[in-house]
Amino acid sequence: MPAPTKAAAEKPGAPEVVSRKAASGKISSIADGIYKDIIQKSKKPSMSFPVRSLQNVRYDTRRGHFEILGKKVTRTLSYTTVKTFAQSMRLLATTKNDLLDKDDIAGKREVYYNSKSWGECRFDEQPESDALLDDIEAMLAINREQLGYIPEERGGDVCGPIIVIDRDPSSGRPIRINCKELGTGAWSVPSRVEHLGFETKAKFILVVETASLFQRLVHHRYFDRANCVLVSMSGVPTRACRRFVRRLADDQRLPVLAFTDGDPYGYCNIYRTLKVGSGQAAHINRFFCVPQAQFLGVTPQDIKDYNLEDATHPLEEADIKRAKDALKNDPFIQHHKEWQKALEEMLRMGVRIEQQAFAKHGLNFVLEKYLPEKLKKAKFLP
Amino acid sequence: MTKKKKNAKKPAPERRASEEKATRQEEAAAAKPKPGKKGSVALETAESMARKQREISVSEFFLKNRHLLGFDSPRRALMTTVKEAVDNALDACEEAGHLPEISVDIAQTAENRFRVTVTDNGPGIVRSQIPKVFAKLLYGSKFHRLRMSRGQQGIGISAAGMYGQLTTGTSTHILSRSRNQKMAHDIAVQIDTKANTPTIISDDERAWCPEFFPTQPDGKPGKPISYAHGTSVSIEMEATYVRGRLSVDEYLKQCAIVNPHLQLHYRVRLMRSDDKDEKGPKTLPADETTPWISYFRGVNEMPPPTREIKPHPHGVELGMLMAMLKDTNSRTLQGALSQDFSRVSSKTAKEICERAKLYPNARPARIAHQESEALYKAINETSLMRPPTDCLAPIGEEQIVSGLKKEIQADFYTAKTRNPAVYRGNPFQIEAGLAYAKPGENEDLNAEEPVRLMRFANRVPLLAMSGACAMTKSTTGVNWKAYGLSQPRGSLPFGPMVVMIHIASVWVPFTSESKEAIAHYPEIMREITFALQDCGRQLSHYLSRKRRADEAARKRNFIELYIPHLALGLKEILDLNDRQEKTVVNKLGGMLERTHLDV
Numbered sequence: 001m002p003a004p005t006k007a008a009a010e011k012p013g014a015p016e017v018v019s020r021k022a023a024s025g026k027i028s029s030i031a032d033g034i035y036k037d038i039i040q041k042s043k044k045p046s047m048s049f050p051v052r053s054l055q056n057v058r059y060d061t062r063r064g065h066f067e068i069l070g071k072k073v074t075r076t077l078s079y080t081t082v083k084t085f086a087q088s089m090r091l092l093a094t095t096k097n098d099l100l101d102k103d104d105i106a107g108k109r110e111v112y113y114n115s116k117s118w119g120e121c122r123f124d125e126q127p128e129s130d131a132l133l134d135d136i137e138a139m140l141a142i143n144r145e146q147l148g149y150i151p152e153e154r155g156g157d158v159c160g161p162i163i164v165i166d167r168d169p170s171s172g173r174p175i176r177i178n179c180k181e182l183g184t185g186a187w188s189v190p191s192r193v194e195h196l197g198f199e200t201k202a203k204f205i206l207v208v209e210t211a212s213l214f215q216r217l218v219h220h221r222y223f224d225r226a227n228c229v230l231v232s233m234s235g236v237p238t239r240a241c242r243r244f245v246r247r248l249a250d251d252q253r254l255p256v257l258a259f260t261d262g263d264p265y266g267y268c269n270i271y272r273t274l275k276v277g278s279g280q281a282a283h284i285n286r287f288f289c290v291p292q293a294q295f296l297g298v299t300p301q302d303i304k305d306y307n308l309e310d311a312t313h314p315l316e317e318a319d320i321k322r323a324k325d326a327l328k329n330d331p332f333i334q335h336h337k338e339w340q341k342a343l344e345e346m347l348r349m350g351v352r353i354e355q356q357a358f359a360k361h362g363l364n365f366v367l368e369k370y371l372p373e374k375l376k377k378a379k380f381l382p
Numbered sequence: 383m384t385k386k387k388k389n390a391k392k393p394a395p396e397r398r399a400s401e402e403k404a405t406r407q408e409e410a411a412a413a414k415p416k417p418g419k420k421g422s423v424a425l426e427t428a429e430s431m432a433r434k435q436r437e438i439s440v441s442e443f444f445l446k447n448r449h450l451l452g453f454d455s456p457r458r459a460l461m462t463t464v465k466e467a468v469d470n471a472l473d474a475c476e477e478a479g480h481l482p483e484i485s486v487d488i489a490q491t492a493e494n495r496f497r498v499t500v501t502d503n504g505p506g507i508v509r510s511q512i513p514k515v516f517a518k519l520l521y522g523s524k525f526h527r528l529r530m531s532r533g534q535q536g537i538g539i540s541a542a543g544m545y546g547q548l549t550t551g552t553s554t555h556i557l558s559r560s561r562n563q564k565m566a567h568d569i570a571v572q573i574d575t576k577a578n579t580p581t582i583i584s585d586d587e588r589a590w591c592p593e594f595f596p597t598q599p600d601g602k603p604g605k606p607i608s609y610a611h612g613t614s615v616s617i618e619m620e621a622t623y624v625r626g627r628l629s630v631d632e633y634l635k636q637c638a639i640v641n642p643h644l645q646l647h648y649r650v651r652l653m654r655s656d657d658k659d660e661k662g663p664k665t666l667p668a669d670e671t672t673p674w675i676s677y678f679r680g681v682n683e684m685p686p687p688t689r690e691i692k693p694h695p696h697g698v699e700l701g702m703l704m705a706m707l708k709d710t711n712s713r714t715l716q717g718a719l720s721q722d723f724s725r726v727s728s729k730t731a732k733e734i735c736e737r738a739k740l741y742p743n744a745r746p747a748r749i750a751h752q753e754s755e756a757l758y759k760a761i762n763e764t765s766l767m768r769p770p771t772d773c774l775a776p777i778g779e780e781q782i783v784s785g786l787k788k789e790i791q792a793d794f795y796t797a798k799t800r801n802p803a804v805y806r807g808n809p810f811q812i813e814a815g816l817a818y819a820k821p822g823e824n825e826d827l828n829a830e831e832p833v834r835l836m837r838f839a840n841r842v843p844l845l846a847m848s849g850a851c852a853m854t855k856s857t858t859g860v861n862w863k864a865y866g867l868s869q870p871r872g873s874l875p876f877g878p879m880v881v882m883i884h885i886a887s888v889w890v891p892f893t894s895e896s897k898e899a900i901a902h903y904p905e906i907m908r909e910i911t912f913a914l915q916d917c918g919r920q921l922s923h924y925l926s927r928k929r930r931a932d933e934a935a936r937k938r939n940f941i942e943l944y945i946p947h948l949a950l951g952l953k954e955i956l957d958l959n960d961r962q963e964k965t966v967v968n969k970l971g972g973m974l975e976r977t978h979l980d981v
Contacts, residue, residue, distance in 0.1 A: 027955060028955055028956065031951075031952055031955040031956050032956060034952065035952055035956055035958075035966070038966055038969050038970060039962075039965065039966070039969065042969065042973070043973075044973055044974075044977075077948075077970070077973075077974070078974070078977070078978065079937050079940065079941060079974060079978040082940065082941055082944045082945065082948070082974065083940070083943075083944050085944070085948055086944040086945070086947035086948040086951065087947070088951070089947070089948045089950075089951025089952055089955070090947055090950065090951040090954075091951075092951060092955060093950075093951045093952075093954035093955045096954075096955055097954055097955075118947065119947075120943045120944065120947070121944060121947035
C-alpha cells in the first residue's frame with residue numbers, strides 16, 4: 001500500500017512563538033499609546049483591528065494559507081463605542097495582570113463570568129466577551145492561546161502509531177503517550193499543543209470528518225494496516241486540532257489527507273479551513289493551517305466510480321448557496337481549477353454524499369476497498 | 383302641585399290679574415259653541431277644534447321639553463343649574479367691571495335633593511327686576527342684542543328655578559345688594575308656569591353682604607373676603623351629584639382655566655351617616671363647616687368690555703330682514719339699510735336698492751314680500767366689508783397659558799389666538815391652547831390615552847355632547863402625527879396632554895338649546911384647524927427639544943458610566959497613580975461631552 005512520500009510534504013515556515021513577557025509588553029504599549037493620546041495630544045483615543053472576513057484575505061500560495069490584508073477598522077472613542085472601549089481596557093488589564101504576568105489560563109466562559117465584578121462595565125452575554133476577545137487577539141496579532149485563553153471546545157481525537165511526548169503540568173516531567181495502545185478509546189488533543197513532541201514511523205496522517213467513521217477505523221485497527229495516524233475532527237476542526245496536525249506534519253514531515261462528507265460544507269468549510277484557515281480568524285491563520293493537506297474524498301467523481309448514485313441526498317438550498325458563494329468569493333476555490341470543477345460537477349449532479357454511504361457495499365467496504373484504492377491511485381484534490 | 387301652593391300664598395301682582403282675565407275670556411269664547419256629540423265621535427268640527435286650541439305659554443312648553451334646556455336627568459339638572467348661575471354671575475361682574483369672585487355651595491338636603499347656592503360680588507340687581515330675572519323665562523338683556531356674552535337666550539336661571547319648583551315645590555331665594563344700599567333684598571319667587579310670570583312668595587330686607595372663605599394652596603383656611611355688593615341665588619331641586627368628566631367639579635375647574643381673572647370657591651356637602659366608617663344610611667345633615675376648594679385668580683386684568691354690533695346683512699335671513707324693515711325707525715329703505723345694519727354705507731345701500739330695482743326712498747315698512755325677496759337677493763350679491771370684529775373679546779394667548787398653568791400641572795404650555803373671522807355674517811374668533819405634561823408626571827393625564835379636549839364658547843365650558851361638536855371633529859381632523867403624537871385613524875391624538883379650544887362670537891352657533899356642541903360651519907372648523915396646527919407646531923418644537931435633551935441626558939449618563947472603567951483599565955495596565963487616573967477621566971469626559979452633547 002504505497003503512501004505519499006515524506007518528501008512530498010512541503011515544509012511551511014513555523015509560526016513564531018510569542019513569549020508571555022512580549023505579549024504583556026505589547027498590551028502595555030497599546031495602553032500607553034491610548035494614554036498619550038488622551039493626556040498629551042488631547043485627542044480621542046482609538047484602537048484599530050484588522051478586518052476579519054474573506055474580503056480581507058489573500059490566498060498566499062507560497063506559504064499555503066489565507067494571509068490577512070491591510071484592511072483595518074478603527075474604533076475611535078465616542079458615545080457609541082465608550083462601553084466597548086471601556087470593556088476592552090478592562091479585558092486587556094485582566095489579560096496582562098491576571099493571565100500573562102501570573103502565568104495563568106482562563107476559558108472564554110470564565111472571562112465572561114470574571115467581568116461580572118466590573119459593575120456597569122460587565123458583559124451581559126457571553127457572545128459580547130467572545131467578540132471582544134477576537135478583537136483583542138486580532139489587534140495584538142497574537143493568538144489567544146498564547147495570551148492564556150484556552151478554548152472550551154474539544155480539540156479532536158488521535159489514534160495510531162505515534163508517541164506524543166507531553167509533560168506533567170506541575171512538574172514539567174515528560175510523559176509519553178503511545179497512541180497505538182489506547183484500547184478502544186483515543187487520545188484527545190489538548191488545547192495547547194506548542195510544547196508537544198512526537199515520535200512516529202507512520203507514513204501519513206488521515207484526518208476524518210465524522211466520529212463514527214473514526215470509530216470504525218479504530219475498531220478495525222486500520223492505522224496498523226495503512227501505517228497512518230488517524231485524527232477525528234468532528235466537523236470544522238478546532239484551532240488546537242489544526243495546530244496539532246500542522247505541528248505533527250511539520251515535525252515528522254508527513255503528508256496529510258482529509259476525508260470528509262461529499263458536500264459543499266465538507267469542501268468549503270471543513271477542508272478549506274483545515275488547509276488554509278478561515279476568514280474570521282484571518283489574523284492567525286498562519287499558525288492554524290495545514291498547507292500540506294490534500295483532499296482524499298468523498299469527491300463527486302467517487303459517486304460515479306463507486307456506483308453510489310442511490311446513496312445520495314439532493315442538495316439543499318443552503319448547500320447550493322454555499323457552493324455558489326464559494327465559487328464567487330472564496331480565494332482558495334478561485335485559485336484551484338480542480339475545486340471549481342468539483343463544485344460545478346456537484347451542482348450539476350444536484351446531490352451530496354456522506355462518508356457512511358460506502359456501507360451500501362458492506363460495512364467495511366470503506367476500509368477494505370475504498371481507502372486502499374484511493375491511496376493507491378494517489379490522485380488527490382489540492 | 384304648584385298651583386295649590388300658589389293659591390295658598392300671597393295674592394298675585396297686578397299684571398298677573400289682567401293676564402288671567404284675558405285667559406278667562408279666551409276660555410269663555412272657546413266654550414260657547416257646543417256641538418252635539420251624538421253620532422259624531424270621530425269627527426271634529428272647526429269649532430270643536432278651536433275649543434282645544436289655546437295659547438301655550440313658553441314656560442309650559444319648556445316644562446314639557448325640559449331636555450332641551452339641560453334638565454332631562456337629575457344629574458344633568460345639577461350641572462345645568464350651577465352652569466347657568468355661574469354664567470350669569472360672571473356676566474354681571476364683567477359688565478359692571480368688577481373682578482369676579484364667586485362661590486358655589488352644593489348641599490345635600492335629602493337623598494335625591496340638593497340646594498345649590500351661587501354667590502357673586504356683582505353689582506346686585508334692583509328690586510323690581512329680581513322677580514323677572516329669576517322667574518320669567520326669556521327675560522333678560524342678552525337676547526335682543528348682538529354682543530359677546532355667556533348667556534344668550536335668557537332662559538337658563540329661570541328654568542333652573544322652575545325645575546326646582548317643579549321637583550321640590552320650593553322657591554328660588556335671592557339675596558341681592560347693590561353698592562348704595564344699606565340692606566340687602568331677601569326675596570323668594572316662584573314662576574307661574576302657565577302665564578310665564580313671577581310670583582313673589584316673600585319680599586324682605588335684611589343685613590347681608592357676600593362673603594367668601596378661601597382655602598389657601600397649603601390647605602389652611604385663608605382670610606374671609608367680603609364685598610359691599612353682590613347677589614346670591616339659592617335653588618333647591620331634585621338632583622344627583624356624580625364625580626367625573628361631566629361633573630360640576632370638572633365644569634368649575636374648566637371655568638377657572640378659561641377665566642383666569644375669576645376667583646372661585648366651591649364645596650359639595652353630602653349628608654353623613656351615623657356610623658364612623660360612613661357605611662350606614664346617611665341621615666345626618668351635611669356638614670356646615672366643610673372647607674371650600676379655592677381656584678385663585680391668575681391675572682388681575684378684566685377681559686376688555688365687548689361692544690354691541692348691528693347685524694351684518696350677509697348673516698340675516700329673509701324673515702329677519704322683513705321683520706327688521708317693519709320695525710325700523712328710518713323713513714326710507716336706503717336709510718334703513720345703512721342705519722340698522724353694519725358695514726352698509728349710504729352709498730352701498732343705494733347700490734343694493736338699484737340692484738334690487740327698488741326706490742331708495744321707498745318706505746321700508748311697505749316693501750312687499752316679493753320685493754323683499756329681490757332685496758334679499760341683491761344684498762347677497764353685493765360685496766360688503768366683513769363685519770366689525772372689535773366686538774369680540776378673546777381670552778388672549780397669555781391669559782390662556784396662565785389659566786392652563788394655574789389648573790393643569792404640565793411641562794409645556796402654548797396658545798394661539800386667531801384673527802377674527804366671519805360665518806354667516808356673524809364675527810367669531812377661535813383660540814386654542816395646549817398643556818403637555820411629561821409622561822407620568824401628571825396622574826390625571828395618561829400618555830396611553832386620548833388627549834383631554836376642553837371646549838369653550840364665550841368662556842363657558844362645554845362638557846356634554848363632545849362627539850357632536852365641530853371642535854371635536856376639527857381636532858380629530860388635524861394630523862397630530864406630524865407634531866410628534868400618536869393618533870389612531872379618525873380619533874383624537876394620544877398623549878399626556880390637554881387641548882383647549884375657545885370660540886368667541888356675538889352669536890355662538892350651538893346645535894341645540896342646551897348649548898353643549900358647536901355647529902359644523904366650515905368657516906369655524908377651518909379656523910379651529912389653523913389654531914390647532916399652530917399650537918401643534920409649537921408642541922413639535924417642544925417635543926423635539928425635549929427629545930434632544932433626553933437624548934443628551936441619556937448619553938451623558940452613558941458616558942459618565944463607562945469612562946471611569948476605561949481609566950481604571952489604563953490604570954491597571956500602566957500602573958498609573960490616582961491623580962493620573964482622575965486626569966484621564968476628566969479629559970475624556972470633556973472630549974466626549976463637547977462632541978456628543980451639543981452643549
